[in-house]
Amino acid sequence: MTRIAVVGATTWGITLAAVLARKDVDLRILARTEDEAAMTRASVFRTPRLPEGFVLPKGISVTADGAEALQNTDAIIVAVPSQSMRRNMKLIAPHIGKRTLIISAAKGLEVETGKRMSEIIAEETRKDIHDNITVLSGPNLAWEILAGRPAVTVIAAEKESRARRGAKLMTVPDFCAFTNTDMIGVELGGALKNIIALGAGIVDGLGYGDNTKAAFMTRGLTEITALGTALGANPLTLAGLAGQGDLIATCSSKLSRNHQVGARLTRGESLEHIQATMNGIAEGVTTTLVAWKLAQQMGIEMPITERLYRVLYHGDDVRATAKELMAAAATHELAGRKWGLFSLFRRRKKPEIAF
Ligand SMILES: NC(=O)C1=CN([C@@H]2O[C@H](COP(=O)(O)OP(=O)(O)OC[C@H]3O[C@@H](n4cnc5c(N)ncnc54)[C@H](O)[C@@H]3O)[C@@H](O)[C@H]2O)C=CC1
């Protein structure tokens, strides 16, 4: 029987385990402590993000023992906040088998290095398993998926065969995985759209209309595509499910924590207070910092990211910043959009960034 382990008793980890339980597989969740494992087993979830009354499907085992959870698995899904990816990988690396597929399900960039999750996984694992590193990302609000509403996702790996293997493992009724070989694009799409989702929460919180929102989302996609392609992503990936698709889902949904952060900022709440009370992770906060630094160092114009960075890290006034952004001198719509076919072959070197 196929054996899959999920690292992280998080909203997304539990959701993916519950989704996979729709088919006949041996599923194990690796929790951080025996307490956390016992609570998850008893369906007492620390996060209120799961639908009310949700019960962990029978047959999923939960343990805090790494060897028990991870040995002899066909795939390990790592569903932890991105700032904890390196720490988690250090713990699980010794248990990863030569043929085990590693699926990163986190959507963020490491603050200290600006690195993508797959880069961190590679740094923390043996070379002989690097071909097995894959990433999963797409318009995937956990609550909707657990509620049984149909969704699709994308699995990317450098080798098409690994992406196909991952997609086969992850596809179940009402949750279907597309494949891609552009890992950079899929990861950056999932991470960078959170910046724009946070801003969309501000747009909604300020009571602006659909015209504003459409403009904001479109220009948001423009600037994350500019950074993404400079970092080596295929622009078509960013226009696909893991980029534009996820951007639409999170900018439109009140279920999105990133959207919630933006909306709460417009009510005068401080970022510290929001983060302390939201009981979950909004990756867009740290991703804004990383993207801003990358943009500065690579000379890429990101007017939305730049202003959100000032709101989040320098306490700029949300209303004044939104007004300033909407009034900012418009340029040629296609200015800076140089990612024609040739840009695929002209990757700029990512700077070494000191954060
Ligand atoms: N919730 C969602 O709808 C989706 C989340 N994701 C991504 O999945 C990643 C995890 O997010 P969520 O599951 O929503 O987190 P969450 O918001 O449910 O939980 C985050 C909290 O989990 C705890 N945690 C549990 N196990 C942990 C471990 N092994 N290492 C570190 N912290 C642990 C920590 O207290 C942390 O603050 C993020 O990168 C997120 O962007 C991706 C798609 C959908």
Ligand SMILES: O=C(CO)COP(=O)(O)O
């Ligand atoms: O990535 C997500 C949906 O695709 C989840 O969004 P939030 O992290 O903003 O809740």
